[in-house]
Amino acid sequence: MNVTRPVMRTGRKFAQVLEGARDVFLAEGFEGANVDDIARAAGVSKATLYSYFPDKRLLFMEVARAECLNQAEAAMKLVRPDLPPRDQLLGGARQIVEFFNSPMSLSIFRMCVAESERFPEMAREFYRNGPLMARNLLADYLKCATEQGVLKVDNPELAAEQFAELCKAGIFMRRVFGVAEEQSPEWCEEVAQSAVEMFMARYGVQQDAV
Structure with missing residues (x-):
């Protein structure tokens, strides 16, 4: 073909x-x-x-692209400037955790890594339509929240990457290496809650902690 x-x-x-x-x-x-x-x-x-x-690869990447866009649209609906940062971040954390726990997301990740050398543009497109889009959306929120004085973030892009990494803890590596099945809702909620607490401990301001 x-x-x-x-x-x-x-x-x-x-x-x-x-x-x-x-x-x-x-x-x-x-x-x-x-x-x-x-x-x-x-x-x-x-x-x-x-x-x-x-080609089947093109079909797979179109499915991946659609999944990423759906995730981005869902994330945009979660952005509510009226919410306290802890509540706003928790909504985002839950979605990120769900993404990393998803069988489809793992299939997309494995496919992109496996084919990245032969089809580099395919991997780049996934990154642009998925992780990069999510990072930029979160970074924009962190920048606005800092300007409003409810968070204290010097480098929004780096902080957004850090937040995503916190949301992967205890899930992504276990899933991607096949040492654990899809994680329970209870564990996913614990990971999301912990990610927000750690992030707020670093970037929160005093009035949010009171």
């Missing part, structure tokens, strides 16, 4: 193909998913599937 032809993101069956592909990739992973199963789940012919996506 031709891997250089661009993805066609128009047509009435495009969303149908993505939904079916997402279900199959989530259940089988990238290697285990095959075109026949994806076409069947999407309710389209293989010819229709190929007309949109000439």
Whole structure:
């Protein structure tokens, strides 16, 4: 199949193909998913599937791109300047923890790492549409909160990266190396709460702690 032809993101069956592909990739992973199963789940012919996506990698990355955009849109809805920073950060932490605990997110990560040398632009696109977008969104919030005097952050971009790393603790490494299954909601909540407490201990201001 031709891997250089661009993805066609128009047509009435495009969303149908993505939904079916997402279900199959989530259940089988990238290697285990095959075109026949994806076409069947999407309710389209293989010819229709190929007309949109000439290569399985392109289809996988389009699913990854859509997942990242959905996460970004959900994160934007969480941004409420009227909330105290602790509450605002907790909402963000819960979403980040959920992302790192997600089987789909792990599949995307593994795929991008495995193919980063042969298809570097694919990995870069995932980074731009996922981690970088989330970091910039959080950094913008931290900058505004600092200007309002409710946080004290000198380097918003670095602080945003640190916050994401806190939200990975006890989850991401266990999941990515396959030493643990999907973590329980109780553990995810504990990780999110702890991440916020540690972040506030470093970047909070006195009135927030009172």
